[in-house]
Amino acid sequence: MPRRLAIAALLSALLPSLATGGEIAPDRAAQLERLVRQDCGSCHGMALTGGLGTPLTAERLNGLAPESLAQIILDGVPGTAMPPWRPLLSEGEALWIAEYLLTAAE
Amino acid sequence: MDRRVSVDRRRVIAAGLGVSLGLAVAPARAEAPVLRGTGNLGVVIERATGSVLVVDQTQHAAIGRIEGLGDLSHASLVYSPDERFAYVFGRDGALSKIDILEHRVVARVQQAGNSIGGAISDDGRLVAVSNYEPGGVRVFDAETLAQVADIPAAWAGGLSKTIGLVDAPGRRFVFSLWDAGETWIADFSNGGEPRITRIEGIGTNPYDALITGDGRRYIAGLFGEDGLTALDLWEDPPRPRRILSGYGRGEEKLPVYKMPHLEGWALAGDRFALPAVGRHEILWVDARDLTEIGRTPTHGQPVFAVARPDGRQVWVNFAHPLNDTLQVIDAPSGEIVATLKPGPATLHMEFTPRGHELWVSVRDAGRVDIYDARTFAKKAEIAARDPSGIFFTARAHMIGL
Numbered sequence: 001m002p003r004r005l006a007i008a009a010l011l012s013a014l015l016p017s018l019a020t021g022g023e024i025a026p027d028r029a030a031q032l033e034r035l036v037r038q039d040c041g042s043c044h045g046m047a048l049t050g051g052l053g054t055p056l057t058a059e060r061l062n063g064l065a066p067e068s069l070a071q072i073i074l075d076g077v078p079g080t081a082m083p084p085w086r087p088l089l090s091e092g093e094a095l096w097i098a099e100y101l102l103t104a105a106e
Numbered sequence: 107m108d109r110r111v112s113v114d115r116r117r118v119i120a121a122g123l124g125v126s127l128g129l130a131v132a133p134a135r136a137e138a139p140v141l142r143g144t145g146n147l148g149v150v151i152e153r154a155t156g157s158v159l160v161v162d163q164t165q166h167a168a169i170g171r172i173e174g175l176g177d178l179s180h181a182s183l184v185y186s187p188d189e190r191f192a193y194v195f196g197r198d199g200a201l202s203k204i205d206i207l208e209h210r211v212v213a214r215v216q217q218a219g220n221s222i223g224g225a226i227s228d229d230g231r232l233v234a235v236s237n238y239e240p241g242g243v244r245v246f247d248a249e250t251l252a253q254v255a256d257i258p259a260a261w262a263g264g265l266s267k268t269i270g271l272v273d274a275p276g277r278r279f280v281f282s283l284w285d286a287g288e289t290w291i292a293d294f295s296n297g298g299e300p301r302i303t304r305i306e307g308i309g310t311n312p313y314d315a316l317i318t319g320d321g322r323r324y325i326a327g328l329f330g331e332d333g334l335t336a337l338d339l340w341e342d343p344p345r346p347r348r349i350l351s352g353y354g355r356g357e358e359k360l361p362v363y364k365m366p367h368l369e370g371w372a373l374a375g376d377r378f379a380l381p382a383v384g385r386h387e388i389l390w391v392d393a394r395d396l397t398e399i400g401r402t403p404t405h406g407q408p409v410f411a412v413a414r415p416d417g418r419q420v421w422v423n424f425a426h427p428l429n430d431t432l433q434v435i436d437a438p439s440g441e442i443v444a445t446l447k448p449g450p451a452t453l454h455m456e457f458t459p460r461g462h463e464l465w466v467s468v469r470d471a472g473r474v475d476i477y478d479a480r481t482f483a484k485k486a487e488i489a490a491r492d493p494s495g496i497f498f499t500a501r502a503h504m505i506g507l
Contacts, residue, residue: 038154038179038451038469038492039426042364045197046154046179050220051238052267052284052313052365076361081311081329083361088427 024096032097043081048104052081058104069098139207144189147206147499148456150467150474151181151194154492158194160206163458163465163498166476166486170209176200182223182495185502186248187230192497193248195224201235203251206499213251217244225273228505232294234271234279241265243281243292245300255300261286270315270326270368272506274339282312282326289315289326289337289346307346308335313383316368317506325349327368329383336396349396350380350389359384364425366409370506371457374437375417381408388422390440402440405431410454413437414479415461423452423466432466434482444482448475453493459500467493 024032037046043053054060061069073094076084085094146163152171156178160170175181177198184193191212194202199218204211219239226233232254234245242265245255259266266285274280277295282288289308292300310330317324317339324337324344332354337344366381377399378391386406390399406428413420420435429451434444451469457479458465464477469492476486501507 039363041179042426045177045220047177047198049177049198051180051197051222081313081362081365083363085361085363087361088363 024092028093029096032093033100036097036100048101056101058102061102064102066095066098066102069101070094073097142207144206144499147189148465149183149192149194149204149206149497150488150490150493151178151183151495151497152491153178153181153469153494157491158192158204159488159490159493160209161474161488161496163463166488168488168490170206172204172209172211174211175202175204178494180222183497184224184226184233184507185497185499186226187502189499189502193224193226193233195221195235197221199235199237199239201233201246201251203248215246215251215253217246217253222267222269223271225271225279225506227273227277227279227294228275229277232277232279234273234281234292236268236271236281238267241267241283241285243268243271243279243290245279245292245294255292255294257290257292257300257302259283259286259290261288269313270324272315272317272324273321274317274324275321275505280315280317280324280337280339282308282315284311284313287312287330289324289335291339291344303343305337305344305346309333309346309348313365314368316370316372318373319370319505321505325368325372325378325380327366327380327383329362329365332383334380347396349391350398353382353389353398354385357385360386360407362407362425363427364407364409364429366407366411366425369410369412370504371413372411373417374413374420377437379411379413379420379422379435379437381411381422383407388420388435388440400440402435402442404442405433405445412455412457414464415457415459419443421455421464423455426451429453446477446482448477448484449473454495456496456498459498465496467496469493 044056045051048056074086076082148161150159156175157173159168162169176196180197192204199221201215201217203213218237221237224235233248242258259268266283268281271281279292287308289305291303294300309328312326313329315326326335333348333351335346372378380389386404388402406424408422411422422433432446436443449468449471453469454467456465464479466475474488
């Protein structure tokens, strides 16, 4: 976990903030939430308590900037099992997911 | 069916007589259980609701639901030798023993924080669970779920996540260490503490492993490098042998949005069908000398490649986002003979034991679909809540399952 925060801190220092990318429509937001629980959940757990991937509960992610987390989602973590989701998600959608994770109730 | 109807009629008649004679009639709930076998039953994981369905292969129907099984967002199970009980390994580290005839949980233990799978010993007396947190394997009495052994996967970097846990003949369990790149054999045949054999040099980040149905070959797939590692369990100690080394040919890997899974039914006749990692291909490997025979380009990143029981075909499903598809590959030629579209999130496949049907879970359509395994026609559907793994009772008698 310290390594993850170090990567995120480095990214947020080096990279400009991502634009918010516009509104996410409600049905797309529902799809993204399901994506997080079911498909990200393949590795991170449906309850986001971890698996092959690290836990992604709001508690564990506390302190990360949404833009840094969105960057990790889009570009993955090379050398680990976390793939880049950039082929499948827009920057705005990645940011939505980041904010969802940072504020998820459970 | 007819017999069941006539039993109900007799009960209604008896109740009527009871009332007219002023006798107390037992409440409808307390009926004698219908005598039935287990050989044509199965269990389907409902991954989002902590429940499983008990299904009847002959009726093409769900006959019961068992709830209270915790986080089943990655879950698998093994059966007791009498096919009556299943041991469910939940993502949240819970181990639950369920009765598939009485449709209830009979024992449950919160044995770790996070786990990925398990196995049952050849004599059916020990159940082992492969844990991510804490990294290692724990072993339990199959009758009571009392803990029998704790095997921390200790290596230079701490405790490693464990994967690829299978049973092997001789009251052994074999598993691999994702972080450490090792395979361990835990031998319980002396009845006391297990004798552990550590095999190093398995490769970078083994992500899963299979054991062949004869219990001889253990093959670990690698995530951190191109290749797999095979062990001949007849050797003592087994020496790791790298196979398909460099199958990526130096080309950039495609993103892997869901890990492939390896099981003993990767063996189709005289060859293994193995998912490539980061390539949309099935890799064919000669079962005798473990050399590459060829490749089949596929629709997406393979997740499961399952041989039809006759070994003549391999059916493949895929990772997100191309996971609405199944492909059927002719094993001798490597040619794709069919592409099926069961629906959104086609997660898992299971053949009936003699191979006449293929059952497939379609998570986002809330269904398990049943296909004719020869004509590819869809025969039936069973409603299910976010279904994933499908497990038929014939697994009770198969090494590695």
